[in-house]
Amino acid sequence: MSAPAATSTQPLVRIEAVHKHFGELQVLRGVDLEVAQGEVVCLLGPSGSGKSTLLRCINHIEAISAGRIQVGDEVIGYRQRGDRLHELSPRAIAVQRRTIGMVFQRFNLFPHRTVVQNVADGPILVRREPRAAAEQRATELLDRVGLAEKRDAYPRQLSGGQQQRVAIARALAMEPKLMLFDEPTSALDPELVGEVLDVMKDLARTGLTMIVVTHEIGFAREMADRVAFLDGGSIVELGPPGEVLVNPRQARTRAFLSRVL
Amino acid sequence: MTAAPEAGRQLVVVPRRHVGRWVAAAVLLLLLAWLGGAFANADIDWPTVRHYLGAGPLLRGLLITIALTLVAMLVGIVLGTAVGVMRLSRNPVTAAVAWGYVWVFRGTPVYLQLLVWFNLALIFPYLTIPGITTARTVDLITPFAAASLGLGINQGAYTSEVVRGGIQSVDEGQTEAAHAIGMTNWMTLRKVVLPQAMRVILPPIGNEFIGMVKTTSLASAIGVTEILNEAQSIYIVNNRIMELLIVCGIWYLAAVSVLSIAQFYLERHFARGSSSRALPPTPLQRLRGLFAKVGTGAAR
Numbered sequence: 001m002s003a004p005a006a007t008s009t010q011p012l013v014r015i016e017a018v019h020k021h022f023g024e025l026q027v028l029r030g031v032d033l034e035v036a037q038g039e040v041v042c043l044l045g046p047s048g049s050g051k052s053t054l055l056r057c058i059n060h061i062e063a064i065s066a067g068r069i070q071v072g073d074e075v076i077g078y079r080q081r082g083d084r085l086h087e088l089s090p091r092a093i094a095v096q097r098r099t100i101g102m103v104f105q106r107f108n109l110f111p112h113r114t115v116v117q118n119v120a121d122g123p124i125l126v127r128r129e130p131r132a133a134a135e136q137r138a139t140e141l142l143d144r145v146g147l148a149e150k151r152d153a154y155p156r157q158l159s160g161g162q163q164q165r166v167a168i169a170r171a172l173a174m175e176p177k178l179m180l181f182d183e184p185t186s187a188l189d190p191e192l193v194g195e196v197l198d199v200m201k202d203l204a205r206t207g208l209t210m211i212v213v214t215h216e217i218g219f220a221r222e223m224a225d226r227v228a229f230l231d232g233g234s235i236v237e238l239g240p241p242g243e244v245l246v247n248p249r250q251a252r253t254r255a256f257l258s259r260v261l
Numbered sequence: 262m263t264a265a266p267e268a269g270r271q272l273v274v275v276p277r278r279h280v281g282r283w284v285a286a287a288v289l290l291l292l293l294a295w296l297g298g299a300f301a302n303a304d305i306d307w308p309t310v311r312h313y314l315g316a317g318p319l320l321r322g323l324l325i326t327i328a329l330t331l332v333a334m335l336v337g338i339v340l341g342t343a344v345g346v347m348r349l350s351r352n353p354v355t356a357a358v359a360w361g362y363v364w365v366f367r368g369t370p371v372y373l374q375l376l377v378w379f380n381l382a383l384i385f386p387y388l389t390i391p392g393i394t395t396a397r398t399v400d401l402i403t404p405f406a407a408a409s410l411g412l413g414i415n416q417g418a419y420t421s422e423v424v425r426g427g428i429q430s431v432d433e434g435q436t437e438a439a440h441a442i443g444m445t446n447w448m449t450l451r452k453v454v455l456p457q458a459m460r461v462i463l464p465p466i467g468n469e470f471i472g473m474v475k476t477t478s479l480a481s482a483i484g485v486t487e488i489l490n491e492a493q494s495i496y497i498v499n500n501r502i503m504e505l506l507i508v509c510g511i512w513y514l515a516a517v518s519v520l521s522i523a524q525f526y527l528e529r530h531f532a533r534g535s536s537s538r539a540l541p542p543t544p545l546q547r548l549r550g551l552f553a554k555v556g557t558g559a560a561r
Contacts, residue, residue, distance in 0.1 A: 061437055090446050098443035108438035110532045112456050122442035125452060154534035167438075174442055 012037045012178060012209050013058065020053055027053045029233040038207040043221035045230035047254055051213045054230070055180050058211065059100045060093050062199055071178060073099060076154040081157045081233040098126060101171030105183040106162040109170070115142065116151040117183035119170045126174070141169040145199050161192030165199055178201065217260060309504040314511065322491035323512050329408055329477045329487060334470055335411025341420025346450070348425050359421065366418035372479055377409040378402065379483040408480035416473060423465045427458030459531040467524035471517050488512060
């Protein structure tokens, strides 16, 4: 805040030459990407292009094979000594993940906990906040995603769209500086997609930094500051949606867009 | 449409007659009557049964049976949970040790294991806590201690498999979601994975608990004076064999019934959120509802 010039030159997320392979299978082949504070970046691409894997590497749910990912001042998952990266303890990685929110394709709400408990568990268990205060704030967050009246329901009693909105509230409860969305609307019935996208648009307008893996080209066009098109484990094309989605330079991007539009 | 006879007339549905059910019920009732008659005419002195139901030695034996069951299951569940988690460890040595434990203790008779624990002094004559104390094994390993160890460690081998299955039944996305909000591995296991695994773990554990009530009778082989052992020492003297066995049976049934009720409520507790419908009412709630209905009916 004190040095706005510095924050604008220092990106929040810095992905450098990231490789990832599962055994023989090469999923990411040298990805570079910088995301500025407050920016919304959408990752597009055919299935198997590595976009979800890249997202999962950012909070070390998936460990990278080579390269470096930095969020804020911290290298995620590793301690850098000279030119070597030493993997951190699980506990230290857990601390790093507290300020990186994640929303999953299949919601992954805790089915044995009520809606309000799902949202308040993180603050209570991880940040050791007093229960009353955490549940109070959880209720406020639920109100923000339009589900205050469902606070005492169990996840299985909600529609997919409602569950995903609770999942977003759960991630927000940890006051993240970065939000990762892994195909947040892909498991939803078509008529429920809109309510989730609306919540995400609200978040984007508050200036939250967001990286979104999605097939919703409309959302990318409307909300993204930049769009990255991945294919074969690397970023093929990167730029404002007005360029990448309207006048793609790469043949592969054009082919993909002609199939999904 | 024209074929429909006399439109508007109600057609009566005649339920199918289940002759087979009547026959089966009659045969079963006959068998039960015969069995009841056999018991009534047999040389069983029912006043003796009633007398020994409250007899001191048998009640003391029952207490030991219950205590042994609780201690052995406690050992079994704690050990089983630890070993079940170890089986899933990414450390190959940890996983292999857990596998070996299950292999040995599930692969040999529990009777044999009880005898080994009872005779532990043959391998380890002295037990030492370094720097604190040393004791002779024969003094420490009483029959009750040997039985607790033997039954508990054997139970742990079975329970670990149940726990492993339960943990594996929980979707991997749950672990990812817990990690994503910054939970540590231990917290994820305790707060997210195990509570959900309980739904799968509890029914077989309940079964094993009930099994343990009865398996404790094996401990009489190494001199634990549990209920069956006490009954035997009595009928050797007075020759009222069937009477004393019936008394034991009644007490076993009573203990198992109490456990079954506890299991019902525990399973209900861990079923929270597992279905989109509300849980069915408990028998007590149903009874209360019935009284409420009768009450309002009478008031009208």
